[in-house]
Amino acid sequence: MVQQRADVERLPAYVQGKSLPDAVKLSSNENPYPPLDSVLVATQQRLASFHLYPDMGAVAVRERIAARHGVRPEEVAVGSGSVEVAAQLITASAGEGDEVIFAWRSFEAYPILVQVAGATAVPVPLTADERHDLDAMAAAVTPRTRLVFICTPNNPTGTVVHTDELERFLAAVPKDVLVVIDEAYVHFDTDPESADGVDFFRRHENVAVLHTFSKAYGLAGLRIGYAIASERVAANLRRVAVPFGVSDLAQTAAIASLDAEAELNARVERIVAERERVLAALRANGWKPIDSLGNFVWLRTGDRTAEIDAALREHGVVVRAFAGDGLRMTIGDPEMNDRFLAAITGITAL
Known part of the structure; x- marks a missing residue:
């Protein structure tokens, strides 16, 4: 057998944000808007x-x-x-x-x-x-x-x-x-x-x-x-x-x-405004997210992470799940965010 570094074979694989057909992908912290x-x-x-x-x-x-x-x-x-x-x-x-x-x-x-x-x-x-x-x-x-x-x-x-x-x-x-x-x-x-x-x-x-x-x-x-x-x-x-x-x-x-930073900054402002809208909607629905200053929102869901992730997928929404810790939802465009909020509304908040 060809020798390889044993420590490399024990490395955890970096996990790319997943996607599903016809689902909203909010798992990779991508910019939702096309190139300028x-x-x-x-x-x-x-x-x-x-x-x-x-x-x-x-x-x-x-x-x-x-x-x-x-x-x-x-x-x-x-x-x-x-x-x-x-x-x-x-x-x-x-x-x-x-x-x-x-x-x-x-x-x-x-x-x-x-x-x-x-x-x-x-x-x-x-x-x-x-x-x-x-x-x-x-x-x-x-x-x-x-x-x-x-x-x-x-x-x-x-x-x-x-x-x-x-x-x-x-x-x-x-x-x-x-x-x-x-x-x-x-x-x-x-x-x-x-x-x-x-x-x-x-x-x-x-x-x-x-x-x-x-x-x-x-x-x-x-x-x-x-x-x-x-x-x-x-x-x-x-x-x-x-x-x-x-x-x-x-x-x-x-x-x-x-x-083109002026145009790009206008897009950033839209994403920030959507982030604040999503945070407010989550809180109104009983969730307790901390303030986020990235282009994503974090929910500490602990042992319920896999359950909530599966429920969101059933509604066609893919987020980034960290097993046993929490869920990270990228801020998309308004339509994408509306689909996420509609999906999570039916899930009992922690």
Whole structure:
């Protein structure tokens, strides 16, 4: 028998949001709206050249991202979605015997990526109100800690880390530990007290920031995300990245999307308004969801998770179920959200 890494064969598989025929898919945190016309035109103009390799250094898109955030291109690294850039961060920072800390429950790829790198995952439970327990995370740091992920807004709970909380956390963490602020859902965050990852990056050499074009920008199928990090860290991310991992179409669409941010922000505002409508309707129906600042809503359903998930599917609504924990419902367009609300109305609230 061909030898394989035993720890890899024990890895849990990353679970993609499921879909069913004729059902409303609210399981993947996708943007419900189609690409903007200007983004479609820009990518269509590049179709005739996809027999050629893309720019491996992604120079143009890195320059555009840098200008957007007021940083240097040397401080930007890209990958095929922020999850691939997260993998780069782990690979460049941690190996066998090293530890990576993250809140739990948080983005489900974190423990998988850590195990793939051969490092040790250190999950720290969320607080009772579904937020990062930064004091406990700081206490979990050891001499073997190389990396800490802070997902804000947190997937799947939608809670955020505030500026003052992150200041205290960074003051307590050794400066040789890289703190990654994962802001995949930052565009949907309307809390003025929320930490600004790029601002913290400017003031702390051991901070990196993760962003994606998959959510607010609606480029999930093209796969492009990026990190903003110190020049040394960003250079190492490029060293461990898969060569030519970000297609020319993705780079082109990202630049076009940054050029169309006013239109995209209007879409974000619609999604945020729908999020607040869905939250209000759930509460009116007896549910007790916490406030969410992502493009999704979280219900802590515990032992009833599978039962409620099955009931929603019977009504043609697919959400993301985390066994024994809860349900995450992506905010869709108004019609999609109405179908979800109609389906859950007949289910007894916890």
